[in-house]
Amino acid sequence: MAEISQDILKNVIKERPSASHKGDYGKLLLIGGSSHYGGAIIMATEGALNSGAGLVCVATHNLNVTALHSRDPEAMFLDWRDEAGLKQLIPQMNVIICGMGLGVEQQSIKCLEILRDTVQENQTVVLDASALTLIAKDKTLIPRNAKKIVITPHQMEWERLSQIRINYQTDAANFEALDNLFPKQNAYLVLKSNHTKVYDQMDHQVLVNPLGNPGMATGGMGDTLAGIIGGFCGQFSVNLQTLAAAVYLHSLAGDVIFEENYVVRPTKLSALLPKLMKKYSEGKNKN
Numbered sequence: 001m002a003e004i005s006q007d008i009l010k011n012v013i014k015e016r017p018s019a020s021h022k023g024d025y026g027k028l029l030l031i032g033g034s035s036h037y038g039g040a041i042i043m044a045t046e047g048a049l050n051s052g053a054g055l056v057c058v059a060t061h062n063l064n065v066t067a068l069h070s071r072d073p074e075a076m077f078l079d080w081r082d083e084a085g086l087k088q089l090i091p092q093m094n095v096i097i098c099g100m101g102l103g104v105e106q107q108s109i110k111c112l113e114i115l116r117d118t119v120q121e122n123q124t125v126v127l128d129a130s131a132l133t134l135i136a137k138d139k140t141l142i143p144r145n146a147k148k149i150v151i152t153p154h155q156m157e158w159e160r161l162s163q164i165r166i167n168y169q170t171d172a173a174n175f176e177a178l179d180n181l182f183p184k185q186n187a188y189l190v191l192k193s194n195h196t197k198v199y200d201q202m203d204h205q206v207l208v209n210p211l212g213n214p215g216m217a218t219g220g221m222g223d224t225l226a227g228i229i230g231g232f233c234g235q236f237s238v239n240l241q242t243l244a245a246a247v248y249l250h251s252l253a254g255d256v257i258f259e260e261n262y263v264v265r266p267t268k269l270s271a272l273l274p275k276l277m278k279k280y281s282e283g284k285n286k287n
């Protein structure tokens with residue numbers, strides 16, 4: 001199986017042209033963060049901001065706004081109970097990332113329903129964590145209008161969604177499940193584990209991530225990745241290479257920290273991203 005290599009970062013991450021503005025680097029909406037899981041949406045927000053997203057809006061429980069803004073004043077806030085606000089905001093976005101700390105309560109379901117009913121064809125949807133747990137129970141919650149959909153389950157979340165037990169999650173079985181779940185969409189599966197794999201449903205290609213370490217087995221690490229994936233989808237073409245680059249960069253940052261630390265805190269990993277992206281943007285891809 002093809003492994004992701006370091007070249008992917010130089011190929012995907014572009015040096016920014018002078019004549020550009022925040023609107024060129026993706027308008028992102030993150031939806032998640034219940035009263036219990038405020039940290040998840042903050043860590044996803046930091047992944048998005050530190051990987052270069054142009055504009056970041058966060059729809060979350062109102063309890064989270066002070067913590068969010070004290071860490072990340074760059075992010076705009078919407079109370080996720082504001083249905084009219086959410087319906088108005090979603091069509092203005094390039095990428096919607098939903099599920100980090102969303103929970104499985106009535107309000108969590110309502111947010112997914114609004115996303116499903118409001119999302120438009122040209123938008124990219126990234127679904128993580130609780131969004132996938134909810135969809136596993138009720139497939140009618142899948143936002144089918146979006147042409148490009150990225151799902152980022154860990155193995156247990158994928159077991160719930162695909163009904164494939166972890167030991168039986170072979171490439172063939174995973175592609176079959178993707179075809180059943182997303183018959184008319186261009187879906188990508190980022191199946192997270194200690195060797196994360198990225199699947200392209202349309203081209204039947206799979207790439208495996210050779211990096212990462214057990215210091216990364218820390219709550220919030222996947223929330224951070226979801227934010228990075230959103231950040232990359234907002235800036236670069238939404239395709240297998242871009243997703244693989246996001247996965248690789250996340251693990252590379254984790255490995256850099258792990259060299260000198262026993263554990264890798266997701267917020268520390270995020271903080272390292274701008275420096276790494278700068279390094280890999282230089283040279284090859286001048287605009």
Ligand SMILES: NC(=O)C1=CN([C@@H]2O[C@H](COP(=O)(O)OP(=O)(O)OC[C@H]3O[C@@H](n4cnc5c(N)ncnc54)[C@H](O)[C@@H]3O)[C@@H](O)[C@H]2O)[C@@H](O)CC1
Pocket residue numbers: 036037038039040041099100101102103129130133154155156157192193194219220221222223
């Ligand atoms: N600080 C926070 O607010 C955090 C909130 N979180 C949120 O908590 C909710 C529940 O998500 P969880 O993932 O904790 O719970 P889940 O119950 O969905 O899955 C976690 C369990 O799956 C099993 N598992 C098997 N293979 C695995 C693999 N390769 N990687 C990870 N787990 C594997 C483990 O036993 C693990 O305890 C989500 O909404 C999530 O976003 C988590 O992201 C953790 C941090």
Ligand SMILES: Nc1ncnc2c1ncn2[C@@H]1O[C@H](COP(=O)(O)OP(=O)(O)O)[C@@H](O)[C@H]1O
Pocket residue numbers: 129153154192193194195196211212213214215216217218219220221222223224225
């Ligand atoms: N032992 C490990 N080796 C490599 N990567 C790991 C390891 N443990 C966790 N990770 C990475 O950390 C992330 C965990 O994602 P997830 O379980 O969704 O975390 P959370 O929901 O707590 O944010 C994934 O990207 C996974 O690949």
Ligand SMILES: [Mg+2]
Pocket residue numbers: 128129154222223
């Ligand atoms: Mg997760």
